Amino acid sequence: MERLFTFLLSEQHLRSHVTVVLQAFLFAALAIFFLSRNKWSIPLRIVLFALLVSIADLTIFFDTFWSTYPNLLWNFPQPTTEITGLLTFCFAVGAAYFYLNVRRSIKTAIMSGALLSFGMAFSAFDILVATVSPATLAYDLSAVLIVLVIGATLCAFAFWELGSALAARPRLVASILLAFALALLPLGSMGSILPFDQWLTVIQTPDSALFSPLSVLCLSGGLAMVFLLCVASLLDIRVATSQQREGDRMRHLADGTFEGILISRDDVVMDANLSILEMTGLELNDIKLLRVPDLFSGGFGAQKDMASVLTGRIGAPEQLELLGPGGRRIPVEVLSREVPYVDGQATVVAIRDVTERKAAEDYIRYLAMHDTLTALPNRRGLESVLGQVIEHALQHGTMAAVLGLDLDGFKAVNDSLGHHAGDKLLKEVAVRFQAQLRDTDYIARLGGDEFVIVLRSVADIDDAIHLAKRLIACLWQPFALGGHDVYVGVSIGVALCPRDGDNTQMVLKNADIAMYQAKIKGKGQVYEFQAGMETAVQERHDLELDLRAALGRSELRIYYQPLFDVSGVITGFEALARWPHPTRGMIPPDRFIPLAEETGLIVPLGEWVLKTACGVAAGWQSDVSIAVNLSPTQFRRVDLVNTVMKTLEETGLQPSRLELEVTETLLMEDVPKALALVRDLRALGVRVALDDFGTGYSSLAYLHNFPFDKVKVDRSFINKITNDPNAWTIVESIIVMSHKLKLRVTAEGIETGAQLSLLAEHGCDEMQGFLLGRPMPESQASSLIESLKNLHSVS
Numbered sequence: 001m002e003r004l005f006t007f008l009l010s011e012q013h014l015r016s017h018v019t020v021v022l023q024a025f026l027f028a029a030l031a032i033f034f035l036s037r038n039k040w041s042i043p044l045r046i047v048l049f050a051l052l053v054s055i056a057d058l059t060i061f062f063d064t065f066w067s068t069y070p071n072l073l074w075n076f077p078q079p080t081t082e083i084t085g086l087l088t089f090c091f092a093v094g095a096a097y098f099y100l101n102v103r104r105s106i107k108t109a110i111m112s113g114a115l116l117s118f119g120m121a122f123s124a125f126d127i128l129v130a131t132v133s134p135a136t137l138a139y140d141l142s143a144v145l146i147v148l149v150i151g152a153t154l155c156a157f158a159f160w161e162l163g164s165a166l167a168a169r170p171r172l173v174a175s176i177l178l179a180f181a182l183a184l185l186p187l188g189s190m191g192s193i194l195p196f197d198q199w200l201t202v203i204q205t206p207d208s209a210l211f212s213p214l215s216v217l218c219l220s221g222g223l224a225m226v227f228l229l230c231v232a233s234l235l236d237i238r239v240a241t242s243q244q245r246e247g248d249r250m251r252h253l254a255d256g257t258f259e260g261i262l263i264s265r266d267d268v269v270m271d272a273n274l275s276i277l278e279m280t281g282l283e284l285n286d287i288k289l290l291r292v293p294d295l296f297s298g299g300f301g302a303q304k305d306m307a308s309v310l311t312g313r314i315g316a317p318e319q320l321e322l323l324g325p326g327g328r329r330i331p332v333e334v335l336s337r338e339v340p341y342v343d344g345q346a347t348v349v350a351i352r353d354v355t356e357r358k359a360a361e362d363y364i365r366y367l368a369m370h371d372t373l374t375a376l377p378n379r380r381g382l383e384s385v386l387g388q389v390i391e392h393a394l395q396h397g398t399m400a401a402v403l404g405l406d407l408d409g410f411k412a413v414n415d416s417l418g419h420h421a422g423d424k425l426l427k428e429v430a431v432r433f434q435a436q437l438r439d440t441d442y443i444a445r446l447g448g449d450e451f452v453i454v455l456r457s458v459a460d461i462d463d464a465i466h467l468a469k470r471l472i473a474c475l476w477q478p479f480a481l482g483g484h485d486v487y488v489g490v491s492i493g494v495a496l497c498p499r500d501g502d503n504t505q506m507v508l509k510n511a512d513i514a515m516y517q518a519k520i521k522g523k524g525q526v527y528e529f530q531a532g533m534e535t536a537v538q539e540r541h542d543l544e545l546d547l548r549a550a551l552g553r554s555e556l557r558i559y560y561q562p563l564f565d566v567s568g569v570i571t572g573f574e575a576l577a578r579w580p581h582p583t584r585g586m587i588p589p590d591r592f593i594p595l596a597e598e599t600g601l602i603v604p605l606g607e608w609v610l611k612t613a614c615g616v617a618a619g620w621q622s623d624v625s626i627a628v629n630l631s632p633t634q635f636r637r638v639d640l641v642n643t644v645m646k647t648l649e650e651t652g653l654q655p656s657r658l659e660l661e662v663t664e665t666l667l668m669e670d671v672p673k674a675l676a677l678v679r680d681l682r683a684l685g686v687r688v689a690l691d692d693f694g695t696g697y698s699s700l701a702y703l704h705n706f707p708f709d710k711v712k713v714d715r716s717f718i719n720k721i722t723n724d725p726n727a728w729t730i731v732e733s734i735i736v737m738s739h740k741l742k743l744r745v746t747a748e749g750i751e752t753g754a755q756l757s758l759l760a761e762h763g764c765d766e767m768q769g770f771l772l773g774r775p776m777p778e779s780q781a782s783s784l785i786e787s788l789k790n791l792h793s794v795s
């Protein structure tokens, strides 16, 4: 030992130590850099490391050797130097292999360190032995052992530190430790032999009396290594037990959560909790063989930057797909974090199954975009698709068509058969419409009885018009609802884009305006949007608002038109609504009655007319009757029998003085119900007249089957009877036939004396027309009654 200290402290210059340490650090830093270069292949890393270590060992040895024995400068034994260099290289390869390929433990670190240090010490001794050969080398065994143990320890720590995930600067520390080993081993080995000048005089030392220096070195090196490994095994067992405990603790914690938890290092699964095993259908041992990316559909790479997911650099959870049993893709949310785990850093990957949440989200999204009744897209769905269609049309110079559809007569079904039947009807209408469309066409329901169809690409307007006609025709067949055959129609407006609008709102609005036009013009039709249409629609809209307000303010009036028998006696008055508009003047019923029918305002309007007219008639000092028109909408929505009964009670009008005029349209909608109505009204003592006969179907069956009191022949026939023989033939037949059925006949719209004479001659019972009296205000009607009463009493 003393010899070693003497050699290191007094025989070597400080400058020489500094040079050696610098050289050692340079080589060590490079060797450690190559060894830890993860991106390179393992064999390359091992070879470069071993090459640098063996070159460093020889360089430092000869540097020291030649400076200690200048007379031997440039003298090195051959081929021993090359062979020992190769040996050092092989030992270094072994050390690096252990470090890189065998699971990291204290034992493997010591094994690697011991191999490396033995290789370096052996090469130094071998060269020294060869140098003094044939004489035997004299050495200090205790110094040899100390050098070996310290060298092995330094190397072992260098490997341990380099593999530590917890170390702050593993490469720097490992480089320093290896540098010391690289400096110590050649120097220490040389310091363990007696100086050459003494050695030449001392043949043998007591330590090396019996054995060759190399065999002693091997034996003592082997013993030192066994000793160190025993110590390392003990340490490893303790470490492994504590790691096992830590692993178990973590697994119990992880098993307690509903989320899947994976622990991985370098992408390889180290552990997994029960949830993750259930999700993947894998056993723990099987999953441990896998890389984390392999658990996900398409690997992480296809879905997301794996590195960023696995190193917890992403703050928000990532949406990925986990591969479940049978390749099923499970939508999951993945979060990861770096944690100290067992013998280093690991990544904890938390995997949450979001299947249910995703399904709920999908359903919510579906609901937001679809109509639940018909399963068709709703307004939101339509707007998003139409936006794309318009954009495409604008970009590619193509044309798309938008059809706005509104059912005719749907409200009637809803009111008469109930909402359940209405819903069923809408579903069946949707199915019929869909059957007319191509795959590329798009249909949505906007609510109520409104639908929109988008034709993504049309050559011209005719494409859309043809489809619209097919859509109208597909509703001609009745719908069977609750034992009834129900008929509905559809009014369709067509707008083209970009011609009629370059944005969703505008195109939809214009299709709607065209549809409205189709409604106004008689329903069951298709109209193409044209500039200026919106003015008419707007006007109609304004009119509706005004009518609503006028009803609320009781601005409407009733005019009374007299009816006479053939002898000129006044038999009654027909109550006709009038609307004196504050700015538009007198609006004729032809304009506001259909509007009131469409908007449902006819219900309050009709009740008001009935009540007012009955009240006025009850005040007349006469038994003349009062005729009131009933609209089909009233028939559908109101319990007319009850309303009439209440009105008669409230106004005190005798039922026999009230005559209610119904049209064929009312009868056609629901024949049994209409029949019951006519019968019930007559049961009240009220008379019922069939109005406008001669228009519409003019079905004689109605005359036969319904217990009417009277038929009113429409004025469109009456004004032709004197110059159109056919018209007269029809009117004459109606008179004859009605009389046979015991019905009275009223001719309306008599404007000339010739018409009056002809009708009177042929037995028409009652006359109405401008010739005899125009509709007049209540005061004039009262005066007329009085004056005629006086006239008759005088005559």
Ligand SMILES: Nc1nc2c(ncn2[C@@H]2O[C@H](COP(=O)(O)O[C@H]3[C@@H](O)[C@H](n4cnc5c(=O)[nH]c(N)nc54)O[C@@H]3COP(=O)(O)O)[C@@H](O)[C@H]2O)c(=O)[nH]1
Residues within 6 Å of the ligand: 561, 574, 575, 576, 577, 578, 588, 589, 590, 593, 606, 609, 629, 630, 631, 691, 692, 712, 715, 748, 749, 750, 751, 768, 769, 770, 771, 775
């Ligand atoms: N449901 C309700 N319908 C009503 C009500 N008030 C009116 N109406 C209906 O509006 C239509 C138009 O009515 P109006 O403009 O009042 O026309 C009536 C008469 O003025 C007109 N008439 C009568 N004689 C002549 C004539 O010689 N020449 C001529 N050009 N017109 C004439 O006929 C209308 C009455 O017809 P009718 O009802 O068929 O007897 C009209 O359909 C009204 O029914 C209401 O309160 N409710």
